[in-house]
Amino acid sequence: MQRIGIMGGTFDPIHYGHLVTAEQARFTFGLDRVVFVPTGRPPHKQEKDVSEAEHRLTMTRLATQSNVHFGVSSIEVDRPGPTYAIDTVREFKQLYPPGTDLLFITGADAVLQMTGWKDYDVLMQLCEFVAATRPGYVLEHERIAQMFGPNASKINFFEVPALAISSTDIRARVRSGRPVRYLLPDVVIDYIFASKLYTCSR
Ligand code: NAP
Numbered sequence: 001m002q003r004i005g006i007m008g009g010t011f012d013p014i015h016y017g018h019l020v021t022a023e024q025a026r027f028t029f030g031l032d033r034v035v036f037v038p039t040g041r042p043p044h045k046q047e048k049d050v051s052e053a054e055h056r057l058t059m060t061r062l063a064t065q066s067n068v069h070f071g072v073s074s075i076e077v078d079r080p081g082p083t084y085a086i087d088t089v090r091e092f093k094q095l096y097p098p099g100t101d102l103l104f105i106t107g108a109d110a111v112l113q114m115t116g117w118k119d120y121d122v123l124m125q126l127c128e129f130v131a132a133t134r135p136g137y138v139l140e141h142e143r144i145a146q147m148f149g150p151n152a153s154k155i156n157f158f159e160v161p162a163l164a165i166s167s168t169d170i171r172a173r174v175r176s177g178r179p180v181r182y183l184l185p186d187v188v189i190d191y192i193f194a195s196k197l198y199t200c201s202r
Helices: 016-028 053-064 087-093 120-126 140-152 167-176 186-194
Strands: 003-009 033-038 070-072 102-108 128-133 155-159
Touching: 003 016, 003 087, 016 033, 016 053, 016 102, 016 155, 033 053, 053 070, 053 186, 087 120, 102 140, 140 155, 140 167
Parallel strands: 003 033, 003 102, 033 070, 102 128, 128 155
Antiparallel strands: none
8 A cells, every 4th residue: 555745844944854854754754755735825824025926836857857766747737726735635645546645744843733624624634744844842741632632642753853944044044145055955946046036125
């Protein structure tokens, strides 16, 4: 039976922290494939706070093209209206044979907001979660148990040292002319400068 990772994120821009998270999750959770799914219009963010979906999608494709186990899906970008994880997971259920295990991989901060997500209860029945944490992140086990109840066992927290890199920091570096080399793939850096992304505050 196949096991598929759905790597959800804004990826504005994608960086080595994301790529290491996906590769480490693939190994740790025995995934056959990790599909990166850049968000369309995130329900919790103002449109002006996020780069155009087409740019984020292209950067994600460029960054992942050298890994045969990685893929990129545009389903959230193509879907009109706000992006909800439940819609994405339901579409993945249709795409893969019955019995395929789905693991939704994303940042721990996002996962800890999940009780407020659309159809949260159904979502928890359809897949497991991998919640990536940055170094130094303190897991509040009691709070997590209180928030999620029996669903807490479906959330796999794991620390990714490379997540010391953050998209917010990269955007600020580009804006202020500080170096970004070695934080994300060169091909993505070239795209950022060619497309004049992050050059002025939005
Ligand atoms: P976010 O609030 O921008 O990110 C939260 C934190 O997680 C940030 O520190 C971020 O670091 C990190 N992060 C994000 N994606 C990651 C990934 N794939 N691997 C490792 N770290 C990651 O969260 P977001 O990107 O908007 O949303 C994350 C996912 O949750 C998306 O798939 C989104 O669709 C889903 N979501 C769904 C709902 C809903 O269904 N109602 C609501 C909110 C979010 P960087 O900034 O460095 O990436």
